[in-house]
Amino acid sequence: MSHVLIVEDDFDIAAQVKLFFEANQFKTTHISDGAKVIEGVKTHSPDVVLLDIMLPNKNGVECLREIRQFSNVPVVMLTAKAEEADRLKGLEVGADDYVCKPFSAAELVMRVKAILRRCALIPESTPEPQIDVNEAALTVSLFGQVLSLTKVEFEVFALLYKAPSRVFSRQQILDYIQPDNFDISDRVIDSHIKNIRKKIKQIDVSPKLVESVYGAGYRYNAQYLNEET
DSSP: OOEEEEEOSOHHHHHHHHHHHHHTTOEEEEEOOGGGHHHHHHHHOOSEEEEESSOSSSOHHHHHHHHTTTOOOOEEEEEEGGGHHHHHHHHHHTOSEEEEESOOHHHHHHHHHHHHHHHHHSOOOOOOTTEEEETTTTEEEETTEEOOOOHHHHHHHHHHHTOTTOOBOHHHHHHHHOTTOOSSOTTHHHHHHHHHHHHHHTTTSOGGGEEEETTTEEEEOGGGTTSOO
16 A cells, blocks of 8 residues: 655645545655655555645745755645746656646545556666766766757756656746746747757767656656667
């Protein structure tokens, strides 16, 4: 039985979410205080964490940053529309998905099941000496060769790289790299991906390292690091 840690200070929302997950054969634990999240993750070892951003004593982004120092547990951020900046920050820190309030508890259950299925297919992470992603220098090196990525291309690649089990839609990637630009088509992401793949291929690494998921978006897939182009 999978265990879901629900971190939500609105007790009505928490009760509804708890009800739906338990009806789907999940074990649940509820925490309402941000200051108790880290202890809760360490104590309960949940299979997934549903993490609200606006919490008393410590916000969800800070909690996630601390969780990522010791755990790769899947985390779904629960956010309000007005919290876009924090939502994007959560993705940068390492969230696996986010759901905007008000949300359907049934849809949330389906999203969590999908994340758990993906994680079950991905082996425990191991060091990747073949790749170095340097956020300070905005560079990506594959087998010692530096990709000539633009700043935007680096941001796209780094977003995918930091969440390899996550498929990002075009709109989610666009929201991350240009959150204040509402007049740009999400299809511009296809051009950035095309350029990234072209540069990866130039150093004899499979461009499928940045993988297209039909009808869904893009993700980083390390299995292609050692594949011939």
